[in-house]
Amino acid sequence: MLEVKSLDAFYGSVQVLHGVSLHVNRGEIVGIVGANAAGKSTLMFTLAGLRTTHTGDIGVDGEPIGHLPAYERTSRGLILVPERRRLFPFMNVLENLEIGAYSPGARAQAKQTIDEVFALLPVLAERRKQVSGSLSGGEQQMLAIGRALMGKPRLLLLDEPTEGLAPIYVKLLFDLIVRLRESGLTVMIVEQNVHHVLRTSDRTYVLENGRVVLEGEGQSLLNDERLKIAYLGL
Amino acid sequence: MTAFSQLLISGILIGSIYALMSIGLTLVFGVLRVVNFAHGEFLMLAMYGAWGITQVLGLNPYWGLIAIVPAMFLFGAIVHRLIVQPALDKPHLVVVFATMGLSIFMQNVALMAMSADLRDVPPVFAQSVIIGPLYFKAELLLGFVVTLVCTVALQWIIRKTYLGKAIRATVQDGEAAMLMGIPVPHIFLITFAGGSALVGLAACIMLPLFSVFPTVGLNFVLIAFVIVVLGGMGSIEGALLGGICVGVVQSLSGYYIAPAFGQMFFFILFLLVMIFRPNGLLGQKGAANIGMNS
Numbered sequence: 001m002l003e004v005k006s007l008d009a010f011y012g013s014v015q016v017l018h019g020v021s022l023h024v025n026r027g028e029i030v031g032i033v034g035a036n037a038a039g040k041s042t043l044m045f046t047l048a049g050l051r052t053t054h055t056g057d058i059g060v061d062g063e064p065i066g067h068l069p070a071y072e073r074t075s076r077g078l079i080l081v082p083e084r085r086r087l088f089p090f091m092n093v094l095e096n097l098e099i100g101a102y103s104p105g106a107r108a109q110a111k112q113t114i115d116e117v118f119a120l121l122p123v124l125a126e127r128r129k130q131v132s133g134s135l136s137g138g139e140q141q142m143l144a145i146g147r148a149l150m151g152k153p154r155l156l157l158l159d160e161p162t163e164g165l166a167p168i169y170v171k172l173l174f175d176l177i178v179r180l181r182e183s184g185l186t187v188m189i190v191e192q193n194v195h196h197v198l199r200t201s202d203r204t205y206v207l208e209n210g211r212v213v214l215e216g217e218g219q220s221l222l223n224d225e226r227l228k229i230a231y232l233g234l
Numbered sequence: 235m236t237a238f239s240q241l242l243i244s245g246i247l248i249g250s251i252y253a254l255m256s257i258g259l260t261l262v263f264g265v266l267r268v269v270n271f272a273h274g275e276f277l278m279l280a281m282y283g284a285w286g287i288t289q290v291l292g293l294n295p296y297w298g299l300i301a302i303v304p305a306m307f308l309f310g311a312i313v314h315r316l317i318v319q320p321a322l323d324k325p326h327l328v329v330v331f332a333t334m335g336l337s338i339f340m341q342n343v344a345l346m347a348m349s350a351d352l353r354d355v356p357p358v359f360a361q362s363v364i365i366g367p368l369y370f371k372a373e374l375l376l377g378f379v380v381t382l383v384c385t386v387a388l389q390w391i392i393r394k395t396y397l398g399k400a401i402r403a404t405v406q407d408g409e410a411a412m413l414m415g416i417p418v419p420h421i422f423l424i425t426f427a428g429g430s431a432l433v434g435l436a437a438c439i440m441l442p443l444f445s446v447f448p449t450v451g452l453n454f455v456l457i458a459f460v461i462v463v464l465g466g467m468g469s470i471e472g473a474l475l476g477g478i479c480v481g482v483v484q485s486l487s488g489y490y491i492a493p494a495f496g497q498m499f500f501f502i503l504f505l506l507v508m509i510f511r512p513n514g515l516l517g518q519k520g521a522a523n524i525g526m527n528s
């Protein structure tokens with residue numbers, strides 16, 4: 001589904017990612033963990049086509065997409081829910097969802113997708129006329145995911161979706177991710193919440209100073225000494 | 235009392251036409267965060283274009299709309315592509331100097347091509363509109379109606395259409411808009427070109443009322459800046475309100491105090507608003523942007 005080879009990423013002349021290689025198979029949930037400033041968000045933005053310049057290959061379903069601007073990667077099925085949600089704060093819930101379906105393929109199906117999103121996230125249906133800036137943190141995160149789903153992703157990238165959420169929302173969110181996968185979506189998730197990710201994901205990569213230092217299957221990583229070292233929080 | 239009503243209503247009418255020529259400026263600022271210092275020269279170019287059409291084809295300038303509005307859209311698209319867009323990711327001063335340079339260039343080309351002579355067209359309507367004791371130029375009344383229609387239509391586009399929603403999304407969070415598949419560079423191009431098309435519309439409405447000469451843009455762009463800041467930068471309704479304020483102040487002070495000081499009074503008005511409402515009449519604090527005023 002996603003194939004990344006020897007990815008170097010730069011902010012101007014500052015290099016943040018060094019030779020990152022990873023892959024995500026169709027239908028997998030893949031976690032990315034790492035300490036603050038390890039380069040997790042940089043990786044996500046680079047995959048989505050924003051902010052950085054890069055060398056190396058990014059491919060989706062065997063097709064290179066690294067040269068495309070962000071707004072064309074969306075219609076290739078790769079959609080990022082960025083760090084801190086980044087909703088359109090002066091628009092209501094419904095308008096945020098409509099914008100999510102902007103790319104032509106998704107727009108044609110928007111009416112149907114919106115019903116699916118409301119069924120999946122009933123809280124959004126209740127608040128459809130509310131301005132998104134006035135939603136609670138948890139509701140905002142649900143809207144951010146709902147908005148991304150409107151674009152008909154095949155690979156959903158989530159950057160710290162649980163940041164600042166109450167424990168019950170964290171659980172809700174991981175349940176949602178599992179349900180999305182059951183419906184055929186592939187998910188790549190960056191998380192500080194290591195235990196949750198390792199429990200939910202099929203495989204997890206550990207990033208340290210912009211390099212992949214470890215890769216493994218969920219639970220087995222938990223006991224790995226090197227994870228404890230890379231991730232002093234544990 | 236009659237004199238006062240006459241002046242007040244004339245002020246409102248002329249002010250609405252000032253508003254019409256300012257909407258493009260506020261639109262471009264609200265979406266791209268770029269002040270187009272060549273805005274006045276766009277107006278000058280479009281007025282010469284409309285004047286040319288009246289001379290060559292013998293039509294009145296309103297017919298010129300059909301050619302001038304699309305031509306200015308195209309001109310705006312080209313200027314955006316060649317001058318504005320390359321400067322967008324550079325320090326802000328670059329785009330300021332780029333549009334100022336364009337402004338001076340256009341003035342000089344006009345001076346060479348058209349000389350400094352004033353050009354104008356005869357009145358379109360033979361008669362004034364008479365309402366009770368009051369007289370108005372029909373051209374002014376028409377301009378007022380066009381401005382209202384234009385303001386309402388633009389609001390509708392921005393609120394209700396997919397393009398309008400994409401514009402608002404771009405303004406509120408450009409990166410997030412790109413992640414949702416909105417081609418932000420195209421949105422900028424369409425907005426800039428659309429702003430120029432509006433200047434083209436304003437030029438055709440203004441030609442029967444004002445002469446055109448190479449530096450005509452300077453006079454009007456000053457008024458436009460005052461209007462845009464008065465109304466709240468990026469606010470379309472604000473531009474209408476700002477335009478009417480400027481028109482009324484100019485009209486009343488010109489008659490009751492001294493015509494030569496007409497301009498001075500709207501700059502005084504401008505200073506007062508800036509002191510008491512620094513975000514403009516309809517501007518929202520920290521939201522100098524299109525579609526942010528709800």
Ligand SMILES: Nc1ncnc2c1ncn2[C@@H]1O[C@H](COP(=O)(O)OP(=O)(O)OP(=O)(O)O)[C@@H](O)[C@H]1O
Nearest residue numbers: 011014016034035036037038039040041042043051
């Ligand atoms: N726009 C930028 N310009 C320059 N450097 C940046 C920029 N954004 C991030 N960096 C740097 O890149 C490095 C990686 O940052 P990044 O945001 O990818 O880390 P992260 O793993 O997501 O951290 P966190 O867990 O805090 O979200 C940091 O050292 C950061 O300072």
Ligand SMILES: [Mg+2]
Nearest residue numbers: 040041042083
């Ligand atoms: Mg991050």
